[in-house]
Amino acid sequence: MREFSVLPGRAVAELLAGRETEVVEWVREAYLAHEAGDTVNPDSYFLRFPDKPDSRIIALPAYLGGTREVAGIKWISSFPANVAEGLPRASAVLVLNDYRTGHPFALLESAGISAARTAASAALAATALGAAAPATVGVIGAGVIARTICQYLAATGVPLTDVTVHDRDDVSAAALTGHLARTHGASSRAGDLREALGCDLVVLATTALRPHIGEGHTLRPGQVILNVSLRDLAPGLLLTAQNIVDDIEHCLKADTSPHLAEQLTGDRSFIAGTLADVLLGRCAPDPGRAVVFSPFGLGVLDLAVGHHLYQRAGEAGRLLPVPGFFGETSRW
Missing domain, CATH: 3.30.1780.10 (ornithine cyclodeaminase, domain 1)
Structure with missing residues (x-):
């Protein structure tokens, strides 16, 4: 024993x-x-x-x-x-x-x-989905998870050369921008939600209980959205993107954005596949749409x-x- x-x-x-x-x-x-x-x-x-x-x-x-x-x-x-x-x-x-x-x-x-495995999952998805060299990175939610994700992105070769950080708390946003500048030499600044959401690679790491990004916002082709906090994107906006999850059964519950999208559409056809499907070559990112990765966390x-x-x-x-x-x- x-x-x-x-x-x-x-x-x-x-x-x-x-x-x-x-x-x-x-x-x-x-x-x-x-x-x-x-x-x-x-x-x-x-x-x-x-x-x-x-x-x-x-x-x-x-x-x-x-x-x-x-x-x-x-x-x-x-x-x-x-x-x-x-x-x-x-x-x-x-x-x-x-x-x-x-x-x-x-x-x-x-x-x-927990922070490390979440960040590692996000970094793995970013590189697998084609975001290895984004010109701009947007971070929405400036807490420990966001900080750790940026650490893992940098370690896996994703450049943090132009980072926009948005948080409802100005002190948190300033703390993360300062940390990124000191630790990674990043050119980082605090910005509004629209600026951060318009970046090539977007990290969603908030504590939102329900969607707050929807009407008036758009996702553009070529963007990769790491939907780590799971509840920021309105289902209608999510449906405009190619959706990759970590596990379909786990992710489509507990009122996550993908779960709300399932309730809205009545089916799961909007899910293109899992991250494992991408890693195994069974699913490829669609260059004609934004790609959203939603990890429930296993x-x-x-x-x-x-x-x-x-x-x-x-x-x-x-x-x-x-x-x-x-x-x-x-x-x-």
Whole structure:
């Protein structure tokens, strides 16, 4: 029986640092394993609060087969009101379970892992969908996820030479533009929504609960939209684009923009395929339309990144064992 260990957030951050291209590859492998049926990824479970409609805690259980053979669950909260108090919006833990026995063997601080796998997914999609060298990048929503996505875009060769950042909070927009200039040498500025949405590559990373980008806005051919926050685009606007998702069943629920588009049209024919289809050459970007990538976020991605980090932490002596964590280690 494996000893139970903890991997704290500082160790997670240090193990992730400089590994962006590796993380993208881990995420790519997980997508392909999922496409091959070598995963189990049930629906996410949302804990909501009547007096806090913008807040939630989500459970993402999953199993990743192949060479990993690990199960687990991410438990991640999103409390947007934290931002006004200078606290992180999101916090998370990831539990890893042994596939043979079912016993949990590790607890990882996972806000950083969740941000990294989200950013890696976005960067993978950007390059796969033809946005490797956009002249302009627009970022709508200037939080941790947006910052991490920009980090992964830069690491995978997407130039941040001309970036427009839009956020309803001017302080957040200024903070991200300053960070991009200092860290990536980016020529960045705060701009309005229309300016950001008009860029060649657009990152949507807000906490919007319902669509706010629709009437009066257009998407143009050749644009790639990373619809990470999932609820910004009105369904009518979404239907003007070629739509790629990470998983059709998962993405078309919980009132995401694609889910609203399905309700509007009555079918799913507007979905061109999945990112795995693109990676495998079964679906190609349509140059005559904007391409929108909508990733619901799969628990298998957290497992892939978390298990890799667990292994590297063990090799580096960074795991913190918890002796006696299990009350009984034998049946009798």
